[in-house]
Structures are given as C-alpha cells and as structure tokens.
Amino acid sequence: MTAEALxxxxxxxxxxxxHIDYFNIAISVDCVIFGFExxxxxxxxxxxxxxxxxxxxSLLGDLVKIDEDLDSAPYRVLRQRTGLEDVFLQQVGSFxxxxxxxxxxxxxTAYYSLIxxxxxxxxxxxxxxxxHSLKNLKDLAFDHKQxxxxxxxxxxxxxxxxxxxxxxxxxxxxxxxLQDLYQAILGIKLDRRNFRKKIALKKWLDELDExxxxxxxxxxxxxxxxxxxxxxxxxxxxxxxx
Amino acid sequence: MTAEALxxxxxxxxxxxxHIDYFNIAISVDCVIFGFExxxxxxxxxxxxxxxxxxxxSLLGDLVKIDEDLDSAPYRVLRQRTGLEDVFLQQVGSFxxxxxxxxxxxxxTAYYSLIxxxxxxxxxxxxxxxxHSLKNLKDLAFDHKQxxxxxxxxxxxxxxxxxxxxxxxxxxxxxxxLQDLYQAILGIKLDRRNFRKKIALKKWLDELDExxxxxxxxxxxxxxxxxxxxxxxxxxxxxxxx
DNA sequence: TAGGAATTGTGTACAAATTACACGACTGCG
DNA sequence: CGCAGTCGTGTAATTTGTACACAATTCCTA
Numbered sequence: 001m002t003a004e005a006l007x008x009x010x011x012x013x014x015x016x017x018x019h020i021d022y023f024n025i026a027i028s029v030d031c032v033i034f035g036f037e038x039x040x041x042x043x044x045x046x047x048x049x050x051x052x053x054x055x056x057x058s059l060l061g062d063l064v065k066i067d068e069d070l071d072s073a074p075y076r077v078l079r080q081r082t083g084l085e086d087v088f089l090q091q092v093g094s095f096x097x098x099x100x101x102x103x104x105x106x107x108x109t110a111y112y113s114l115i116x117x118x119x120x121x122x123x124x125x126x127x128x129x130x131x132h133s134l135k136n137l138k139d140l141a142f143d144h145k146q147x148x149x150x151x152x153x154x155x156x157x158x159x160x161x162x163x164x165x166x167x168x169x170x171x172x173x174x175x176x177x178l179q180d181l182y183q184a185i186l187g188i189k190l191d192r193r194n195f196r197k198k199i200a201l202k203k204w205l206d207e208l209d210e211x212x213x214x215x216x217x218x219x220x221x222x223x224x225x226x227x228x229x230x231x232x233x234x235x236x237x238x239x240x241x242x
Numbered sequence: 243m244t245a246e247a248l249x250x251x252x253x254x255x256x257x258x259x260x261h262i263d264y265f266n267i268a269i270s271v272d273c274v275i276f277g278f279e280x281x282x283x284x285x286x287x288x289x290x291x292x293x294x295x296x297x298x299x300s301l302l303g304d305l306v307k308i309d310e311d312l313d314s315a316p317y318r319v320l321r322q323r324t325g326l327e328d329v330f331l332q333q334v335g336s337f338x339x340x341x342x343x344x345x346x347x348x349x350x351t352a353y354y355s356l357i358x359x360x361x362x363x364x365x366x367x368x369x370x371x372x373x374h375s376l377k378n379l380k381d382l383a384f385d386h387k388q389x390x391x392x393x394x395x396x397x398x399x400x401x402x403x404x405x406x407x408x409x410x411x412x413x414x415x416x417x418x419x420l421q422d423l424y425q426a427i428l429g430i431k432l433d434r435r436n437f438r439k440k441i442a443l444k445k446w447l448d449e450l451d452e453x454x455x456x457x458x459x460x461x462x463x464x465x466x467x468x469x470x471x472x473x474x475x476x477x478x479x480x481x482x483x484x
Numbered sequence: 485t486a487g488g489a490a491t492t493g494t495g496t497a498c499a500a501a502t503t504a505c506a507c508g509a510c511t512g513c514g
Numbered sequence: 515c516g517c518a519g520t521c522g523t524g525t526a527a528t529t530t531g532t533a534c535a536c537a538a539t540t541c542c543t544a
Contacts, residue, residue, distance in 0.1 A: 024308055027267050027338075027349055066266055070338025070349050094336045094351045096269075096312025107269055107312050109336045176520075193523075194503065201501085217519040218510040418491075435494075436532065443530090459490040460539040485544100492539070502529070510521070 028108040029073040030061035030144065031089070032151040033082075035117040036168040040133045041184040042117070043148060044082070045140075047128040052102040053141035057132065059148070061108060074111040083123025088114045088167040088232060090158075092151050100143045108142075112151040114167035156186055163204045166231045174212050174220040175199065204229055270350040271315040272303035272386065273331070274393040275324075277359040278410045282375045283426040284359070285390060286324070287382075289370040294344040295383035299374065301390070303350060316353040325365025330356045330409040330474060332400075334393050342385045350384075354393040356409035398428055405446045408473045416454050416462035417441065446471055 033044040045057040060081050064073045071091060078084040089111050096107035122129060134152070137145060159165045159182065168181060179195050199205065205223040212219035225231060275286040287299035302323050306315045313333060320326040331353050338349035364371060376394070379387060401407045401424065410423060421437050441447065447465040454461035467473060 025269050025306060027269055064267060064338070064349070066347055067340060069340050070336060091335055093333055094312060096306070096351075098309060098311050105308055107306070109338075174521095191504075192521090193505080196522085198502090215520080216512055218512085218521050220521055416492095433533075434492090435534080438493085440531090457491080458541055460492050460541080462492055487542105487544090489542080490540090492537100494536095496534095498532085500529100500531070503527085505525095507523095508521105511519090513518085514516095 024105060026104065026106045027064045027070075028061050028106055029064060029070070029077060030059040030108050030110050030147060031074050031077055032059060032092070032110060032112040032148050033078070033084075034112065034114050034151075034155065034168065035131055036181050036184065037117050037131065039180050039184060040135070041181075042131040042133055043137070045130060045132050046081070048141040049128075050103070050141065056139050056141040057130075057144075058141035059110075059144045060129075063106075064109075070109060074113070078113065082120075082129065084113075084115060084120050087120070088164060090154075092147075092154050095143055095147060097143065108147075110147045110151060112155060114155075114164060116168060116170055118170060152185075159185060163202075163225065163229055163231055166204075166225045172208060172210065172222040172224050174222055176220055178223075266347060268346065268348045269306045269312075270303050270348055271306060271312070271319060272301040272350050272352050272389060273316050273319055273355055274301060274334070274352060274390050275320070275326075275355040275357060276393075276397065276410065277357055277373055278423050278426065279359050279373065281422050281426060282377070283423075284373040284375055285379070287372060287374050288323070290383040291370075292345070292383065298381050298383040299372075299386075300383035301352075301386045302371075305348075312351060316355070320355065324362075324371065326355075326357060326362050329362070330406060332396075334389075334396050337385055337389060339385065350389075352389045352393060354397060356397075356406060358410060358412055360412060394427075401427060405444075405467065405471055405473055408446075408467045414450060414452065414464040414466050416464055418462055420465075 031044075035042045035044065044060065046060055048054070048056045048058040050058075060077055062073065062077045062080075064070055065076075068076065074089050075087075078087060078089070090113075092110045092112050094107060094109045098105065100106070100108075117131065134148075137148065140148070155164075165178070165181060165185070169177060175196055178199065179190055179192065182195070183190055204226060206226050208222045208224060210222045212222060273286075277284045277286065286302065288302055290296070290298045290300040292300075302319055304315065304319045304322075306312055307318075310318065316331050317329075320329060320331070332355075334352045334354050336349060336351045340347065342348070342350075359373065376390075379390065382390070397406075407420075407423060407427070411419060417438055420441065421432055421434065424437070425432055446468060448468050450464045450466060452464045454464060
C-alpha cells in the first residue's frame, strides 16, 4: 500500500471523521455449506429477509467484526446460525462487484464447508434454514449462485487429491456410499471396479469388520478414515493448516 | 447475510454516523507480480514508506475505491504504479488477520500477475520499485512474505495444466528457456527429454523456422504460443474469464 | 584453426496408472 | 423361491511417467 493511502487512512482513523471515503466498504463472509443426503449434494441456504430479495434464498453470512480475523468470521457464522462447531472450512475467494449488494458496497469473502448432515443436526432449528439440492438451484439472492458455482469447482478439484470428502460422510461408510458421493459432486458416473482400485491406492481408509445393516440388498463392508489422517486439506488458501 | 446485520448496515448508511462499527475495516488489494530474468523467478517490490516498516520491501497495493470492482483494483494499481497494461492477473486469496496492518484494520485481497520483464519495461520508473529474486527474500512488510508464498503455490499448480506460464516469456523462446522457467518456478530440475515430450503433448506451441541467435553455444529452435491459445487460465477464481 | 565448453536433438525400455469390461455370490423382499 | 439390487473381484490394452546416452552444432579462445 502506498504511503499516501496510508496517511489518509491514519488521518481518517484518528479524527473519526470522513470515514466515508475510506471505510464505506463493508466486508462480509459467506459460507457455502455442502452436505450429502439421498445421493445428492446439497447446500444449506437461508430465506433472505431483505426486501430486494423477498423469497429468495441466500448463503449464510455476516459482516466481519472489527476484532475478529477474517478467517475466523465464517466459523462464528456457522456456530451462531446453525450451532455447528469444528467443521471443515476453507476460503475460496472474494467477490466485490460494485453492485453486488443492493444496500451498499459490500465485498464478501466466500468459504466452503463440508459437513455430515446426519451427525450435525442443526441445533438452532431456524425454520428458514434448509438444505437444497444443487440441481434446480435458482432465484438466489445477490451473486450467491455464482459463489456456489465457484465453491463447487474448488470442491471438485480438491476431492481428487485430498481426503476432504470424508467430512461429508458418517464415521463408517461403504464404498458405494463414497462412490455415490464422488458421483454427486463430479456430476458423472464412475466405473465401480476402477473406483475401488483408485481409492485403495490412496490408502486413506481402514476396512472394518462390520457390514452395512440398513440396506435392502446385499450389504457391503464398512470402512473408516485411517486413524491419524487429517480430513482437512493439507494447505489452506491462507497458508494456515487448521 | 442476516437481516439484522443488514438493518444495521442500512441504518449506518442513512444516518451517516456510527460508521465506526461497520465500515472501519478498510479493504485493499496487493499484487504479487512475477517476472523471469537470469534464470530466476523474481517478484516486483516497492520500498515501504511506512514508518513501522522503514526499509522493508512490500507488495504493490492500494485501497479499493468505492466505485471500482474489487477485481478491477489490481489492474488500476498496476497501471498507476508501473504503467503496465493488459497483464495477466488472478485473484488468489484474502488475508485479514486482525493485526496484519499496523495502522488499523485492513483486509487485503491478493492477486498474482505474470509479466515479461523485457517487454514491459516499467514505464513509471519509480526508483523505489525493484525486481527481487525469490530466494533470499526477507524483511518484507506486513504479511507480504506469506502472501507471496501462497501466490507461488498457486502459480506452481497452475503451470502444470494451463498455459499461463507464457506470460512470463517473450513472444519467441526456446524450449530451454521454457524449461529453465519451469525449473525456477517449481524449484526442481527436470529431465530434458521428458520435459520436451510433455510439452509437445500439450500442443500449446508452434515451431518456428527461426533459431536463437544470442546464445554462446549451439542455438535451439524458437517456438511461439499457438495462435488463438489464450494464455490466461481457463477459469478465473471469480468465475470470470477475462 | 583446432579443441573445449555448452547445448541441441532424439528414442527406448520399464514401471505405473488408467480404462474398459463380466460374472457368480449374497441379501432382502414380495 | 425367484427377482431386484448390489457386492466383490481381475485382466488385457492403452496411456503416462521415468530413467537414461550419444552424436551433432555453435561459439569461444588459445
């Protein structure tokens, strides 16, 4: 940043006036929370209560507080709005088109989160919060559809090399469930034998001595993530491994 | 964003008071400008003229203006500070630790840029601006060292699949130059025969009927990027292909 | 002008990963 | 008891990755 810009910044701070020139851009975070249910990838949305977006759905977000790190804000949002703690979160990008927000200039930083819908029953049962299938998404508020799209792209890339996908599954799962999940995320069908071979190659999983017991067909073996394997990405965008 | 937060936002806007609660986070952009010279990857830095960082180097950056898109700001910064136009720029991530800026709360969005040092002679010869080798980088202002590190990681991934690397080279170049550049970015040596095979496979280049004429050894063939091939990444982080 | 230094241009053998593809066995259910 | 749905498994063909060597060209210098 230039010295000139900084001087103005300091002046504005010390005099507590004229903030309009340098502080009238608000910054928010928005969370793209993915879940997996009934063989579909879903995203958690909230009914927008903003007039301009009456009846449209939007991401969970909030303004960043003056005394919190940017990367901490989405954790707070998730905790406050859904009761979710200890979730996988990763910064994806920032969106700041001039007119993206009807009420003023707001730049938002988007994060994506992966949670297991069954484990993390929403504790704060705000009945305006719902899981939506990624198909047929429409009428989203702001630029939230675009944000979801970018997060989905990131997710698709990340599941190929890093064991983040297991954040979407229960502790024990079958290879079929895992394959269904990959297929839902990638939007393509995978060959079953090749898929199993590839997963075996990655050495992420331990085979259990248990079988599925809730399926209307021959049950498959259950697996769990290897003890000690972090289900987070190895490198966070901000360089900080949680 | 919640309705509650938005109401506060609107109140703050209409009354033009109390901005301190919602608008006292400033937002900036910082550019990590990579160049290639003498077989080394370099980054363009400016002497920080901020007291707290006397004699330290920093990235080129500026506060985002109220009437410019976030993604437009780094183009402006480059134009104003170096005279560079029409360069490759890509958003990498946002950095917002509470205390990252000594003068106040500033969240910054980092972009990386690839330019050809020779073609783009810095038009604004601000003698505080210099190219630095990526080795021996130290004493950078703010969190700029970390930002550069994250941008470098992004660059390393991106050059494997997308033809962005050619932004760093002149129009005509030899395969040796290209290999030297890959090696400088990746920090490893590559096998020459395998490298050439791999590049050929990508079909990014056209072979010219010209040879190098400025080397103290047997000259190699010159190549150029295939006509029509965009040297940008296929997908920008914000989903917008420039 | 001959020899040395540096680099060009080229191919093959082996290992590893990717893809396409089929069948018998098991379980629940009607 | 038979059908529907899924499990568990292997091989052959192809593509990709890796390791590795030698003769030819050009410049430079002694």
